[in-house]
Amino acid sequence: MPQNRFETAHSTLxxxxxxxxxxxxxxxxxxxxxxxxxxxxxxxCNKIKGNK
Known part of the structure; x- marks a missing residue:
């Protein structure tokens, strides 16, 4: 499991x-x-963020 978003290939995300x-x-x-x-x-992520 990656520790942060930089450890996973961007295209995979x-x-x-x-x-x-x-x-x-x-x-x-x-x-x-x-x-x-x-x-x-x-x-x-966009949905979770909402209008914050």
């Missing part, structure tokens, strides 16, 4: 958990849809 766009500052809190406010996140 993305195969298992589909990528989504995550808003760094949530849209519900006034965050824009600009590239500066978007990052890739696993769908599960």
């Amino acid at each position: 993305w195969k298992k958990l589909r990528p989504t766009f995550d808003h760094i500052k949530p849209r519900s809190k006034g965050g824009p849809d600009t590239p500066e406010n978007l990052q890739l996140a696993h769908a599960r």
Whole structure:
């Protein structure tokens, strides 16, 4: 079992958990849809994060 995310090949992680766009500052809190406010996140992580 890897101790952190850097011990697993990046491509392996993305195969298992589909990528989504995550808003760094949530849209519900006034965050824009600009590239500066978007990052890739696993769908599960993005859902868990919610609007935090």
